[in-house]
Each structure stands twice: as C-alpha cells, then as structure tokens.
Amino acid sequence: MNGPTAPAAATGPQWGASGVTVVFGKGSAQVTALSEVSFPVPRGQVAAVVGGDGAGKTTLLRTLVSRVGPVSGTVSAPPQRQCAFMPTGASGVWVDLSVEENLNFVGAAYGLTGPDLEQRKARLLETADLAKARDRLAGRLSGGMRQKLAFCMAMLHEPDLLVLDEPSTGVDPVSRVDLWRLISHAAAQGAAVAMATTYLDEAERASTVLVLDDGHVLAQGTPSEVLAATPGVITTGTAPAGDPDLSWRRGRAVHSWHPGPARPGENALTPDMEDSVIAATLARHTTAGGVT
Amino acid sequence: MTSQTTSGSTSSQRPGAGAGPDLPLVEALDAVKKFGDFTAVDHVSLDVKPGEIVGLLGANGAGKTTLIKMLLGLSVPTSGAVAMFGQAPSRDTRRDLGYVPQGLGLWEDMTVKENTDFAAASFGKGKPLPASLEPSANRLVGEIGLGLQRQLAFHIALSHEPRILILDEPTSGVDPLSRARLWDAVHEQAESGTGVLVTTHYMQEAQQCDRLVLMSAGKKVTAGTEADIIGDTTACEVDTTDWAAAFDALDAAGLPVTLAGRTVRLADTPPQPIHQALDAAGITATIRQVPATLEEKMTSIDRAIRH
Numbered sequence: 001m002n003g004p005t006a007p008a009a010a011t012g013p014q015w016g017a018s019g020v021t022v023v024f025g026k027g028s029a030q031v032t033a034l035s036e037v038s039f040p041v042p043r044g045q046v047a048a049v050v051g052g053d054g055a056g057k058t059t060l061l062r063t064l065v066s067r068v069g070p071v072s073g074t075v076s077a078p079p080q081r082q083c084a085f086m087p088t089g090a091s092g093v094w095v096d097l098s099v100e101e102n103l104n105f106v107g108a109a110y111g112l113t114g115p116d117l118e119q120r121k122a123r124l125l126e127t128a129d130l131a132k133a134r135d136r137l138a139g140r141l142s143g144g145m146r147q148k149l150a151f152c153m154a155m156l157h158e159p160d161l162l163v164l165d166e167p168s169t170g171v172d173p174v175s176r177v178d179l180w181r182l183i184s185h186a187a188a189q190g191a192a193v194a195m196a197t198t199y200l201d202e203a204e205r206a207s208t209v210l211v212l213d214d215g216h217v218l219a220q221g222t223p224s225e226v227l228a229a230t231p232g233v234i235t236t237g238t239a240p241a242g243d244p245d246l247s248w249r250r251g252r253a254v255h256s257w258h259p260g261p262a263r264p265g266e267n268a269l270t271p272d273m274e275d276s277v278i279a280a281t282l283a284r285h286t287t288a289g290g291v292t
Numbered sequence: 293m294t295s296q297t298t299s300g301s302t303s304s305q306r307p308g309a310g311a312g313p314d315l316p317l318v319e320a321l322d323a324v325k326k327f328g329d330f331t332a333v334d335h336v337s338l339d340v341k342p343g344e345i346v347g348l349l350g351a352n353g354a355g356k357t358t359l360i361k362m363l364l365g366l367s368v369p370t371s372g373a374v375a376m377f378g379q380a381p382s383r384d385t386r387r388d389l390g391y392v393p394q395g396l397g398l399w400e401d402m403t404v405k406e407n408t409d410f411a412a413a414s415f416g417k418g419k420p421l422p423a424s425l426e427p428s429a430n431r432l433v434g435e436i437g438l439g440l441q442r443q444l445a446f447h448i449a450l451s452h453e454p455r456i457l458i459l460d461e462p463t464s465g466v467d468p469l470s471r472a473r474l475w476d477a478v479h480e481q482a483e484s485g486t487g488v489l490v491t492t493h494y495m496q497e498a499q500q501c502d503r504l505v506l507m508s509a510g511k512k513v514t515a516g517t518e519a520d521i522i523g524d525t526t527a528c529e530v531d532t533t534d535w536a537a538a539f540d541a542l543d544a545a546g547l548p549v550t551l552a553g554r555t556v557r558l559a560d561t562p563p564q565p566i567h568q569a570l571d572a573a574g575i576t577a578t579i580r581q582v583p584a585t586l587e588e589k590m591t592s593i594d595r596a597i598r599h
Contacts (some may be wrong), residue, residue, distance in 0.1 A: 052467025053438040142352040172493050174351040177591045184551035188539040198465055201495055205552045248472035249479045251500050274496055281469040
C-alpha cells in the first residue's frame with residue numbers, strides 16, 4: 001500500500017493528449033473536430049470530458065487510443081495492448097453470447113487462461129453485481145447490466161489506460177452507481193481512466209474535467225477550478241435580470257449570466273457545474289459574435 | 293366517464309371526473325398491469341394537475357414505461373383505472389397530448405418541414421417553424437444533428453397546444469445550454485397551464501420538477517419534492533491525502549465506497565464502520581457527514597426493496 005504522502009495516482013508516466021487538432025474531410029467539406037485540445041489522463045485518476053452531441057468527446061477519446069490521428073499535437077499512451085476502449089452504448093458486447101462467453105472470448109484474445117482468468121472474471125462479476133447473470137445471454141440484459149458487462153470486458157486484461165465513451169448514458173441511476181464504483185475501483189488500482197459523459201454531476205466526481213464545445217476547450221481543471229473560473233457573475237431571481245437570452249430556468253428560479261459584476265439588488269449565487277458550463281458557453285458564443 | 297377498469301374499480305375510484313381547473317389532467321388510480329405472472333405495475337396512483345411538472349423516476353424495470361403506456365392509452369390496466377382529461381385514454385384524448393419519446397418519434401427520411409406538415413395534418417393544427425429550425429426546413433431529419441432533432445421533436449409536440457406534455461428522457465445527450473433552452477420551453481408551457489410528466493435518469497433534470505414520484509419493482513415507493521425524498525438521509529465523505537489507499541481499505545471492509553473528486557464517499561453508511569476500517573489500515577482521514585444526493589437515496593430505496 002502507498003504511503004499517505006505518495007499516492008499511486010501521482011507515480012508513473014502520464015498519458016493523454018497535448019495541443020491536439022483533428023480535422024475530418026477535405027476541401028469545402030473539411031470540419032475541425034478538435035482545436036488545440038489538451039487532456040491529461042494521469043494514472044490512478046478519472047479524467048472526464050463533457051459536452052453535448054458533436055462537441056468532440058468521442059473524437060478525443062479515439063485519438064487517445066490511436067483510432068484517429070491528429071493533424072497536430074501529440075498523444076501519449078501505453079502500448080495498444082495495455083489500452084482498453086469501451087465504445088458508447090455497449091456496442092462491443094456480443095448479444096448472442098452469454099455474459100461468461102463474452103468474457104471468455106475477450107480473455108482468449110488477450111491470452112488469459114486457467115485460474116488467472118477465472119479469478120479475474122469472478123472478481124469483476126462480483127463487483128459489477130452480475131455474478132447471478134453469468135449464464136444469461138447479453139442480449140437479454142437490461143441496458144445498465146449490458147454497460148456493466150462492457151466495462152468488465154474492457155477491464156479483464158487490467159489495462160493501464162482505460163478509455164470509456166459515455167459509459168453511463170441511458171443507464172438508470174441504480175446501475176450508474178454500480179458503474180461509478182467499478183470505475184473508482186479501476187482508478188484506485190492505478191489505471192488512468194478517461195471517460196466521456198453528458199452528466200455534469202458525474203463530471204463533478206472526477207479528478208479533472210474538460211468541457212468541450214464545438215471542438216474547443218470551454219473550461220478545464222479540477223471541478224473546483226472549473227467552478228472558480230466561471231466567467232462573469234450568475235444571479236438568481238424570479239425573472240430574467242436583463243437580456244432573456246442570457247437567462248435560464250433552474251426549477252422555478254431563473255438564473256441570469258452577467259459578463260460584468262451584478263447590479264445592485266441582484267442576488268449573485270455560487271454556481272454549480274451546470275450553471276458554470278452554461279455561463280462559459282454563453283461567454284464563448286457572445287464573444288464569437290452574438291448569442292446563439 | 294371512467295377509464296378502463298376491471299374488477300378492482302368501483303364508482304368511488306373514478307378518476308378525474310370533471311377535469312376542471314384544478315382537477316388532474318392525467319391520473320392513475322391503483323393501476324395494476326400484469327404480464328402473465330409478472331406484475332409490471334403494482335397498485336400505482338399518480339396524477340398531474342394543470343401547470344405542474346411531475347418527474348417519474350426509477351431504475352430500469354421499475355415500471356415507468358408500462359405506466360406511461362397505460363396513461364397514453366396504448367396499454368390497458370389489468371385492474372385499477374387510468375384517465376386523461378377525466379376520460380378513458382383514446383384517440384380523442386390524444387389530440388390534447390404532446391409526447392416526446394426517448395427516440396424522438398421523427399421520420400428520418402422526411403425533411404424537417406415534411407415532419408411538421410405531417411404532424412399538423414394529423415392534429416388539425418400546427419405552428420410555423422421557429423427561427424432556429426427554419427434554415428434546416430428542407431433538410432432530411434436524418435441529416436441534421438441530434439440537437440436540432442430534439443428541438444424539432446419539442447416543436448412538434450407543442451405545436452398543437454397540448455394540455456398535457458409527456459416527455460421521456462427529454463434532454464439525453466444534449467449540451468448544458470441547449471438543455472437549459474429546452475427546459476425554458478417546458479417551464480413556459482407549465483406556466484401557461486400545461487401539465488408535464490417527465491421520466492428521467494438525470495438528477496439535474498429531476499431537480500427541474502415541482503414534485504417527484506419514485507418507482508421500484510412496479511411499486512410507487514415514495515413521492516414529494518427532492519428534499520422530501522432525501523429527508524435526513526446522509527452520506528459520508530472521507531478526506532485523506534491518499535484516496536486510493538482509503539478506497540482499498542473501505543472496499544476490503546465491504547463498505548459501498550465510491551470516488552468523489554479526490555476524496556471518497558460512502559452512501560447510506562454511518563461514520564463508525566468507516567473509522568474502524570480506516571484505523572485498521574492505519575489511514576488518517578477526516579470524515580464528514582453530508583446530505584445524501586437524490587441518486588444515493590434512490591439507490592438505497594431500490595436496494596432495500598429488491599433484497
């Protein structure tokens with residue numbers, strides 16, 4: 001076990017992307033999917049990338065595991081055999097194989113056999129709460145269970161770098177807690193974990209967060225650094241304070257973003273990740289030429 | 293008139309008879325749905341009144357979709373009753389219903405305008421495309437991004453001015469600003485008197501609702517505001533300089549530990565066993581009791597029911 005002042009998290013090489021730009025297509029159809037994005041993924045930590053559909057999350061993760069080549073910037077990753085990539089929607093699971101057959105297949109691909117394979121399978125299935133479903137066809141699992149199976153398949157060879165594309169999208173809250181526990185376990189054992197999510201409350205539980213918008217970095221750092229770097233001021237009230245395009249609802253309250261300080265009588269609040277990311281998006285779109 | 297019913301229904305259980313200003317727009321009363329020996333919905337009552345946003349939460353298999361299908365009139369209760377606008381759900385009641393399914397329910401090989409025209413023809417009324425969708429009017433729906441598709445599904449669901457709006461995971465995969473804009477539209481509808489029923493797995497979406505109904509294993513297990521549901525349930529946060537060592541020690545002790553930033557967190561666990569496990573491993577830590585999250589509370593209720 002590590003001493004209290006030298007966590008496993010800080011030792012060993014650091015993986016990740018540095019100043020990466022990715023372009024798809026040619027000529028007039030050319031699209032810049034990522035623009036000078038850096039994404040450190042230290043060992044023993046969970047690094048989250050968040051953003052909406054089309055923000056560049058999947059491209060960044062695929063860049064980490066050499067499935068997409070950047071036009072500039074560098075990527076540092078362990079050898080392919082020590083990486084694992086779990087695509088979104090558990091699409092790597094074979095639906096007409098049982099839970100155990102799926103794991104055996106992956107085990108065979110990595111040359112795992114005998115007691116070593118059995119021990120790894122047993123431990124993963126137990127932690128994932130899938131032990132009772134080991135003979136069930138993967139196609140007959142619920143969405144949450146199938147995602148957990150996909151995670152077990154990715155973890156079976158104990159990779160150094162674990163890359164997870166939206167492991168929790170569409171997964172119910174109860175399975176999501178199990179999944180987060182599995183992810184925590186992998187990081188505690190020293191894996192570097194990179195994951196994409198659309199859930200900001202999940203991103204708040206990661207060690208670091210990268211917020212992407214349209215291939216650009218909107219915010220980056222530890223969750224508290226991201227919150228501290230929220231641009232301008234956010235106020236709360238019962239109606240928009242100023243331009244309605246710079247306001248949004250949170251339940252029955254209306255939050256408003258101000259590029260400058262709040263005006264007298266306005267009630268400034270301490271933003272959470274949701275408010276902070278909305279403010280950063282508004283700031284970027286305002287600077288980029290009008291709110292969209 | 294009463295909705296579908298069978299043996300369990302009596303005249304005293306007639307739901308929403310008048311559908312006046314404060315009467316429920318949609319209501320389930322002791323509704324049961326069985327498939328063979330399996331009870332998917334087990335004596336659930338729920339209503340949505342004008343201007344209310346009600347969130348329906350639960351794990352997969354909790355019975356949410358089956359309940360919604362009954363409310364929509366796509367499935368008939370085995371016993372109990374359901375009503376929409378005080379009547380049995382029917383093609384007629386669907387005229388005043390706006391529904392955004394999780395898969396959005398759009399025709400991907402038709403253009404944006406063809407989709408809206410089709411919906412307008414079906415309902416007998418419609419609205420012009422909003423400015424944000426106008427530039428895409430003649431593009432195939434399958435070729436526009438998910439964000440625009442979602443806006444279109446909302447536009448279609450709202451364009452016949454429904455009295456009740458049913459949304460299934462409405463903002464899955466959407467960036468935070470677009471999500472805020474979709475919720476602005478939902479709140480505006482509620483403020484004009486539309487009732488809204490939302491199913492969601494997303495806790496920040498649940499926080500947009502006026503009240504929540506939580507289902508597990510077919511039953512309604514609790515209901516109320518987020519604060520009502522969480523009550524005085526707490527979790528513990530453990531601050532140490534080496535979270536991984538603390539995680540290993542607490543995990544080895546069989547405690548439900550997860551990572552939270554650079555600390556670890558344990559739902560539904562008092563401080564004492566945490567102290568014991570950390571002391572045994574020689575780890576110095578500060579333990580703070582904090583209010584549980586909605587997700588932690590849901591998980592603990594669900595586990596207690598299933599085990």
